[in-house]
Amino acid sequence: MESGAYGASLAGGHFDFMNFIKQPQTIVRILSWIFSIVVFATITGEGYINEVKGEETKCIFNKNDSACGFGVGVGILAFLACVIFIILDAYFPQISSAKERKNIVTGDLVFSGVWTFLWFTCFCVLANQWSHTTELLQEIPVDAARAVVAFSFFSIVTWAVLTQFAYTRYRQGVSDFDQGYTDPANDRTTPYPATSAYPPYPNSGPEGYQQSPFTPQNQEQPAQYQPPSY
Secondary structure (H helix, E strand, C coil), X not given: CCCCHHHCCCCCCCCCHHHHHHCHHHHHHHHHHHHHHHHHHHHXXXXXXXXXXXXXXXXXXXXXXXXXXXXXXXXXXXXXXXXXXXXXXXXXXXXXXXXXXXXXXXXXXXXXXXXXXXXXXXXHHHHHHHHCCCCCCCCCCHHHHHHHXXXXXXXXXXXXXXXXXXXXXXXXXXXXXXXXXXXXXXXCCCCCCCCCXXXXXXXXXXXXXXXXXXXXXXXXXXXXXXXXXX
C-alpha cells in the first residue's frame, strides 16, 4: 500500500494506467464488477419462466419473485458502485486534500462492508430457494440458476477483500495523522524562512550585544540658547 495520508503520497503526480490496472485492489474491483453482471444479467435473461403459456412468468427460484428481484437489485447497484469506485481509484492520487481522500476511503469502507453482507444475504436466499425448487425442473435453466448462486458466493469473497483493502487504507491514514501529518492543502502553520533579505546590522559591541542605531556616538551637552542681537 502506498505511503502518505490515506495512501495518496503521489498527490498531483502523473497517472500510470498500466500500474493502476496491476494493483490488487483494481483487479478485485474488476472481478466484483464482472460477477455482478453475471448475477443480474442471468436473472434478468433466464431467471423467469412460464408454467403455462399465456400466464405470468415466475422466478426460477421456487417461484419466489422477491428472490429474483433481490438478486437483480444487489447486482445492479454493485455494478454501478464498482464503476464509480474504479473512477475514484484512478483519480485518487491526484487529490491533494486529505479531507477528500478520507471521505472517499470512508465511503469505500462502509459501502464494501454493507455489500459484503448483502451478497451473503443474497447467496443464502437464492441457495435456500433453489434447494426448495422441485417443480418444472425439466423446464428450468439449471445451469443459469447454479451460476447465479455460485457468482453470488464469489461476490461475497471479492467484496470482503475490498473491505479489507479499504480498512487497511483507512487505518494507514489515521496512523499518519497521529504521527503529525500535515495536509499540504490546509497547512497554515509553516513558519517563514529564518533568513532575511536585509543584511544584519554590524555589531560593534561585545558578543551577544548589538548597539542601537539611534544612540548617538558622542554624548555632548546641548548648546545653551543665545538670544539674537539687534
